[in-house]
Amino acid sequence: LEDTLLHLDTVLRAVLPRALNQNAFCITKEIKDASLLEQAILVDQTNTCPLPAARAHNLVSANAARTVAIVDRTADVEAAAKAITTARFGFGGQSPYAPDLVIVNEYVKRDFFEACSKHATLAFAREASTRRASDNSSDKTRSAVQEAEDRRLVSSFGSKDFKLVDIKDKNASLLNIKISGRFLPIATSSGLVDSIYTREFENPLLAVYLFASPEAAKYLSQHLPAHISLINQIPSNLLLGPAAPTQHNSAFEFRYSKEMFSVARPQFVERPTGALAKVEQLLAGPGSGGVTVHSLHTLALTPLGPTKQPGNSRLGFFEQGFVLGASLIMSVVLPSLAYGTWIGGRRVIDYVLKIRG
Numbered sequence: 001l002e003d004t005l006l007h008l009d010t011v012l013r014a015v016l017p018r019a020l021n022q023n024a025f026c027i028t029k030e031i032k033d034a035s036l037l038e039q040a041i042l043v044d045q046t047n048t049c050p051l052p053a054a055r056a057h058n059l060v061s062a063n064a065a066r067t068v069a070i071v072d073r074t075a076d077v078e079a080a081a082k083a084i085t086t087a088r089f090g091f092g093g094q095s096p097y098a099p100d101l102v103i104v105n106e107y108v109k110r111d112f113f114e115a116c117s118k119h120a121t122l123a124f125a126r127e128a129s130t131r132r133a134s135d136n137s138s139d140k141t142r143s144a145v146q147e148a149e150d151r152r153l154v155s156s157f158g159s160k161d162f163k164l165v166d167i168k169d170k171n172a173s174l175l176n177i178k179i180s181g182r183f184l185p186i187a188t189s190s191g192l193v194d195s196i197y198t199r200e201f202e203n204p205l206l207a208v209y210l211f212a213s214p215e216a217a218k219y220l221s222q223h224l225p226a227h228i229s230l231i232n233q234i235p236s237n238l239l240l241g242p243a244a245p246t247q248h249n250s251a252f253e254f255r256y257s258k259e260m261f262s263v264a265r266p267q268f269v270e271r272p273t274g275a276l277a278k279v280e281q282l283l284a285g286p287g288s289g290g291v292t293v294h295s296l297h298t299l300a301l302t303p304l305g306p307t308k309q310p311g312n313s314r315l316g317f318f319e320q321g322f323v324l325g326a327s328l329i330m331s332v333v334l335p336s337l338a339y340g341t342w343i344g345g346r347r348v349i350d351y352v353l354k355i356r357g
Contacts, residue, residue, distance in 0.1 A: 001027050045242035061243040065206035066178055069099040070195050072212035073107045080211035081115030087234045089123040093182040096243035097207055100179040102186045103195050109188055116164055124162050138181025148172050196223045209234050
């Protein structure tokens with residue numbers, strides 16, 4: 001924890017030593033011996049550590065992974081707009097879990113945009129009454145929005161640093177970048193399938209927020225590659241803190257779980273049972289009271305016990321179809337054949353009688 005002028009660093013230096021075990025925790029300004037980190041579990045929340053971050057035991061925050069919100073026509077549009085705008089415009093728009101893209105069904109897009117405008121205006125009023133520090137991290141997003149506006153790929157509502165962006169063109173770069181700041185890109189979809197397959201998403205997404213009925217949300221969550229999926233909600237606790245490491249199972253309440261810092265080393269006390277026990281007895285040999293090849297052969301030839309399952313006397317599905325089809329055919333063929341035989345027989349008899357007469 002380097003010396004800075006930030007008030008947060010001063011608070012952390014005062015709070016952390018009192019809250020954590022001094023035998024397992026310390027604060028240092030810099031680490032001069034890099035070999036210490038090579039033998040430790042590295043928790044990198046900035047994803048800027050020069051050490052190889054791809055090691056399996058490192059916990060690297062997926063800061064570059066995006067979050068996507070999908071609003072289906074079955075959603076509560078008002079509640080969805082409030083949750084999404086609160087998440088995007090809250091905390092200076094810097095939360096890694098703030099929605100980077102909102103995909104709205106075309107049938108409810110107008111209502112959704114109006115609701116977002118209302119809640120965004122309220123959020124802007126609250127932000128205007130508080131002191132905002134200068135933030136250069138949003139310059140890239142601000143430039144992307146300005147470029148899209150100049151090329152008429154989007155239309156926007158709001159001020160310079162506080163915008164709802166309606167994406168008109170599917171080639172706009174805002175569909176594929178990580179958003180920083182108070183900018184909310186909104187795209188349109190024609191349905192569930194369009195929301196999933198029209199765009200290429202990261203695998204996995206950091207999070208996906210699904211505002212839809214339970215059935216539609218289930219379908220979306222099954223087909224969208226996301227580290228965590230949330231249905232009809234964006235919890236405030238998720239917006240606080242760094243991005244979670246996506247190489248581990250997600251921890252909803254906290255970013256890190258005890259299992260992330262543990263290595264599984266199972267210990268077995270009981271001996272193997274069942275088939276594994278038979279293998280051990282066979283390898284032990286007959287002299288040790290184990291199972292012999294002859295006994296295994298006898299066991300293999302022993303008839304199996306009755307399964308007590310019902311017999312297969314009933315016709316199956318395909319057999320029933322075959323019988324039904326044959327019956328329909330014969331019901332037409334047999335009467336036709338009988339009638340033809342009768343007509344033919346009458347004509348033959350009449351012909352014979354005519355010859356004799």
